[in-house]
Structure formats: C-alpha cells, structure tokens
Amino acid sequence: MADQAAVSHTEHVAETPPPRKRRLPLPTAALSPLALLILWEIAARLGWIEVQFFPAPTTIAETFWQMTRTSQFWSDIGISLSRMAVGFTMGAVPGLLVGLAMGLFRPARSVFQPLIAAIYPLPKIALLPLILLIFGLGEMSKYVIVAIGVFFLMAINSMAGVMNVPAIYFDVARNLKASRWKMYFTVALPGALPGIFTGLRICVGTALLLLVAAEFVGANEGIGYRVWWAWSVFWVKTMYVGFAVIALLGFALTYAVEYLERRFLPWQGR
Amino acid sequence: MKPKIAIRNVSRFFDVKGGTFQALRNVNLEVGAEQFLCIVGPSGCGKSTLLRMLGGLEMASTGDISIAHDNPARPLTAMIFQQESVFPWLTVEKNAAYGLQVTNNWRGAESAERVTYFLEKTGLLKFRDFYPYQLSGGMKQRLSVARAFVTNPEILLMDEPFAALDEQNKLLLQQELGKLWEEFRSTVVFITHSLDEAVLLGDRVMVMSSAPGHIKQAFDIPFARPRDFLELRQQDDFHHLTRQMWELLRQEVEAARAQEAGRLSQERARRNG
Structure with missing residues (x-):
C-alpha cells in the first residue's frame, strides 16, 4: 500500500505523503539494554556490586528457565492475566460509554465531569484497603481495583477523543442532512477512535500496576504475589524473574494494543 | 421568475x-x-x-x-469548505459516497456509477481505495468537490x-x-x-x-x-471588470484594516489600563 502510494504520487503531484512515525529498527533499539546487561553481568562477577541484591543476569536467566518448567509459573501468569482481562473489561466498557456520552452530550458532561475531576487525581492504589474491606481477599477485589483505574482513564480519553474531532466534520455531516444518530456513528465515533486507543494503551500499564500491587497484599497466587513471597523468603532471583515477567507482559500487551490500532485504524497511516 | x-x-x-x-x-x-x-x-x-x-x-x-x-x-445544498473536510477515516470512494449513504439515498449500482463518474471527472478514480493521508492537498480538495457533486x-x-x-x-x-x-x-x-x-x-x-x-x-x-x-x-473586458471591482473593494479592505487596527489598539489599551 505504502509503496503504491509513493509511486502514484510522483506521477500526479510533487507532494510526498506525511512523514511516518519513525521507529528505531530492532537491532539498534536492543543495543543499549544489552550493553547495560553486559555491564551488570561484569560488575556482578567482579564483585563490584552486591550479588545478594543484584544477582548476575545469567543466574537470573537460569532461574527463569527453571521456573518456566514448573506448572506454578504458568498458573501464576494465567491467573494474573485472567484477573487483568476481567478487571479491564469491567472498567473499560463503562469507561468508554461514559466517556463517549460526556463527549457527545453536555448534560452528561455536567453530571460526570465534576465527579471524575474530583476522583481522578486520587491515586487509585490508595483505595486498595477500602476495596479489600468491601470485597474481601477473593478475586473480586482484584477485578475491582483494576476496573477502577481503567474506568477513569478510558472515560477521560474517550471524552477527549470525541471532543477533539474537528468541528468541520460535523459541519459536513450536518450540511448533508445526516441525522443525529448517523452523525454519531459516521463522525463522532470514528473520529474518537484514536483517542480511545490512546486510552487503551495507557490503561495497559495502569492495569498491570494496580494488579501487581493488589496481589502483593491480598492474594496467594499470581505474579504480584510471587514477587512478594520471594521477598519474604529472600529468594532474590525469583523476585527478578517476577520483574522480568511483569515487564514482558506489559510490553506484549502494549504491543497488542498497537497492533490492533494499526489493524483497525489503517487511515492514520502508521 | x-x-x-x-x-x-x-x-x-x-x-x-x-x-x-x-x-x-x-x-x-x-x-x-x-x-x-x-x-x-x-x-x-x-x-x-x-x-x-x-x-x-x-x-x-x-x-x-x-x-x-x-x-x-x-x-x-452541498457545501465545499476551504479547510480540509474529507473524512480521514474513509477511503476516497467512501468519502465520495458519503452524502448519498448518510441520508439513505444510496441506490445500489446507479449510485456506485455516479461515484465512479465523479471520481473519474476529478482524476481520483485510480486512488479510490486510498485514505486521505495518502493524498495531496489538491487531491483532497478535488475529493470534496466530488463528494458535493455526487449528491446532485x-x-x-x-x-x-x-x-x-x-x-x-x-x-x-x-x-x-x-x-x-x-x-x-x-x-x-x-x-x-x-x-x-x-x-x-x-x-x-x-x-x-x-x-x-x-x-x-x-x-x-x-x-x-x-x-x-x-x-x-x-x-480587455476582463481587466476592465476586475479593475472596477477592485476600486470598490479597495475602500472596503482599507476600512477593514482600519477596523482591525482600531480593535487591536483598543485591546492593548484595555490590557494596559
């Protein structure tokens, strides 16, 4: 598609398509993390750093490898992922609907915006004790803390998405006599999708953070629990494996959202 | 009449x-x-x-x-705007068809033909599957012309x-x-x-x-x-006409300038006062 576009342009008008979002090629992007790991390895081996706290990367990798062969490792990941999925859905769907309503209708905005403005700055993690109190130590408290974090981000970003759709597109629809509902579905919603995807991308990080924190204190399985437990028994390498798994999950989920965005919004030209 | x-x-x-x-x-x-x-x-x-x-x-x-x-x-009516107004989320073809589709005036093959006709007329037929980000400014403006003409x-x-x-x-x-x-x-x-x-x-x-x-x-x-x-x-007629109009318009442009200058100095006075 891209090549085709470039070719057709030259024969038509001397104007280049807008510049693409530049990504570092993977080998270049991997250089500095790799250098850091090597430095860390050398420092650990030469005793420059305390291996009790900073075990050499190769020894962590070995622990990682051994852990992947236990069923507990996979069930921890599975349980954390399913908690995230449920909590994410519970927060994102209402957040999206409330956000779209706020963007489209002034009455909805005047009802919800002050509430959201008041609650949003509160770090959601501070609510955890209350949520544990209400929902107990079971699964529901994990769902709820993730859902709350996701809800606000989705509501705010979907609202901004709708409100940032340039007025000219509504003018076009109105002039062509589009009905109210047609206008929502052919202008407001597609125009808001980039904002909605921005919301989803930010939500991945927040959801992971809240889940891990909730699992620290109120769970007996899951990745967060495993890291906390490793601390309490001083299995430092297991703790590092936990960090790595959390980072990889965050990376993979963010990538998945970006993939979906490119797939469903090809018109952004990314 | x-x-x-x-x-x-x-x-x-x-x-x-x-x-x-x-x-x-x-x-x-x-x-x-x-x-x-x-x-x-x-x-x-x-x-x-x-x-x-x-x-x-x-x-x-x-x-x-x-x-x-x-x-x-x-x-x-159908309007053609000065600013870019083609929908970035629709392909060239769907943009051109928008006016008919959004009002449920789409009449199958007949409408499709009409879209094709005006895309051809505006030199955009080859680009029917492109998105607006792939078009130049002139092409986007031609597309909004086509979109207006398609609705007849x-x-x-x-x-x-x-x-x-x-x-x-x-x-x-x-x-x-x-x-x-x-x-x-x-x-x-x-x-x-x-x-x-x-x-x-x-x-x-x-x-x-x-x-x-x-x-x-x-x-x-x-x-x-x-x-x-x-x-x-x-x-010569052409020049004569535009000249006549310009004489008339010049006074108005000068008046508009004076208004603008007055507004700006008022604003400055208000800010400083």
Whole structure:
C-alpha cells in the first residue's frame, strides 16, 4: 500500500505523503539494554556490586528457565492475566460509554465531569484497603481495583477523543442532512477512535500496576504475589524473574494494543 | 421568475467578550435558478457566515432567507469548505459516497456509477481505495468537490474552496470546476477573495463591504460559456471588470484594516489600563 502510494504520487503531484512515525529498527533499539546487561553481568562477577541484591543476569536467566518448567509459573501468569482481562473489561466498557456520552452530550458532561475531576487525581492504589474491606481477599477485589483505574482513564480519553474531532466534520455531516444518530456513528465515533486507543494503551500499564500491587497484599497466587513471597523468603532471583515477567507482559500487551490500532485504524497511516 | 434564493434584510450578531459583534447588516440578495453567483469581500466581512446560513449551519439573527426546494428527490445544498473536510477515516470512494449513504439515498449500482463518474471527472478514480493521508492537498480538495457533486444538490455552496491551494493547482481546479458546472448546471454561491476567480467563474459577482457586511454592488459578467479561462484573462473586458471591482473593494479592505487596527489598539489599551 505504502509503496503504491509513493509511486502514484510522483506521477500526479510533487507532494510526498506525511512523514511516518519513525521507529528505531530492532537491532539498534536492543543495543543499549544489552550493553547495560553486559555491564551488570561484569560488575556482578567482579564483585563490584552486591550479588545478594543484584544477582548476575545469567543466574537470573537460569532461574527463569527453571521456573518456566514448573506448572506454578504458568498458573501464576494465567491467573494474573485472567484477573487483568476481567478487571479491564469491567472498567473499560463503562469507561468508554461514559466517556463517549460526556463527549457527545453536555448534560452528561455536567453530571460526570465534576465527579471524575474530583476522583481522578486520587491515586487509585490508595483505595486498595477500602476495596479489600468491601470485597474481601477473593478475586473480586482484584477485578475491582483494576476496573477502577481503567474506568477513569478510558472515560477521560474517550471524552477527549470525541471532543477533539474537528468541528468541520460535523459541519459536513450536518450540511448533508445526516441525522443525529448517523452523525454519531459516521463522525463522532470514528473520529474518537484514536483517542480511545490512546486510552487503551495507557490503561495497559495502569492495569498491570494496580494488579501487581493488589496481589502483593491480598492474594496467594499470581505474579504480584510471587514477587512478594520471594521477598519474604529472600529468594532474590525469583523476585527478578517476577520483574522480568511483569515487564514482558506489559510490553506484549502494549504491543497488542498497537497492533490492533494499526489493524483497525489503517487511515492514520502508521 | 421566482428566485432560487432570496435573502431579505438579513443581519447577524454574535456575542463576543464585552458586547455583540455585528457580522452582517441588512443583506439583500437574490440568486436565480442555475445561476453562478460569486461573492467577494474583505476578510472578516461575514461572507462565510452568509454561506453557512444558506447551508443550514447558522441562523440569521433578523431577516428572512427563503430557498426554493424544487425537487425533493435532490438534496437542497452541498457545501465545499476551504479547510480540509474529507473524512480521514474513509477511503476516497467512501468519502465520495458519503452524502448519498448518510441520508439513505444510496441506490445500489446507479449510485456506485455516479461515484465512479465523479471520481473519474476529478482524476481520483485510480486512488479510490486510498485514505486521505495518502493524498495531496489538491487531491483532497478535488475529493470534496466530488463528494458535493455526487449528491446532485440543487445548490452548491463553496467557501473559498481553492484558497489554501498553490497557484498551479488553483488554476487547474478552477478550470475543472468550470467545466463540471457547465455540464451539471446547478445554482452556485461561491465565496472568494480573488476577483479573478470571481469573474472567471461567475454569472454575477457581488462585492461586499467590510464588517458589518452588506452588499455594495452587483456586477453581471457578460462572458459567454463555455469559457476559456486563459483566453478570458487576456481580454480587455476582463481587466476592465476586475479593475472596477477592485476600486470598490479597495475602500472596503482599507476600512477593514482600519477596523482591525482600531480593535487591536483598543485591546492593548484595555490590557494596559
């Protein structure tokens, strides 16, 4: 598609398509993390750093490898992922609907915006004790803390998405006599999708953070629990494996959202 | 004959910080069916506001606008804007089809043919599956021309459609629009700040005053159609007309400048005081 576009342009008008979002090629992007790991390895081996706290990367990798062969490792990941999925859905769907309503209708905005403005700055993690109190130590408290974090981000970003759709597109629809509902579905919603995807991308990080924190204190399985437990028994390498798994999950989920965005919004030209 | 558009004593006020701003004052004009009317005026004279009223995007504060809707099967108006207005999330083809689809006037193969026809006419057929980000500014503007023509409106409303384009593209698009219009006569109200453009395209040209805008004078353009724009630009009549209009317009542009300067110094005084 891209090549085709470039070719057709030259024969038509001397104007280049807008510049693409530049990504570092993977080998270049991997250089500095790799250098850091090597430095860390050398420092650990030469005793420059305390291996009790900073075990050499190769020894962590070995622990990682051994852990992947236990069923507990996979069930921890599975349980954390399913908690995230449920909590994410519970927060994102209402957040999206409330956000779209706020963007489209002034009455909805005047009802919800002050509430959201008041609650949003509160770090959601501070609510955890209350949520544990209400929902107990079971699964529901994990769902709820993730859902709350996701809800606000989705509501705010979907609202901004709708409100940032340039007025000219509504003018076009109105002039062509589009009905109210047609206008929502052919202008407001597609125009808001980039904002909605921005919301989803930010939500991945927040959801992971809240889940891990909730699992620290109120769970007996899951990745967060495993890291906390490793601390309490001083299995430092297991703790590092936990960090790595959390980072990889965050990376993979963010990538998945970006993939979906490119797939469903090809018109952004990314 | 009953005019297609009749505007009587229309004024428009806007609420602005610290009072009201009068954009239009007692505008009176008539446009005949299938007439190509151009309106020129200094920037800020309310000509876009007038056009938006005709397009149903804005209400008159006082006065009366009546537009004859002769054929209910055709939409009354379609607007072409100065800014980029093609939907970035639709392909070229779907953008062109938008007006018919959004009003449930899509008639299968017949409509598809119509879309194809106007994409061909505007040189966009090869790019039917492209998204707007892949198009140049001139192509996007041609697409909004196609989108308007596809709906087959009784009245085409154009708000400086070529103002944002480079000179070469502008010349080409003017010529293409002239040809399209000669083929599909409809009533046109065309806003521009270019006297050349107004005289080349219009049957009639109205010069508006600076704000609050009203019609200063109307000129009938005598040139026969089809018009050859290159040829026309060489004629003495053409120069004579644009010269006459410019004399008139210059006073208004100078008045608009003075207004602007006055407004700025007032603002500065308020800020400092």
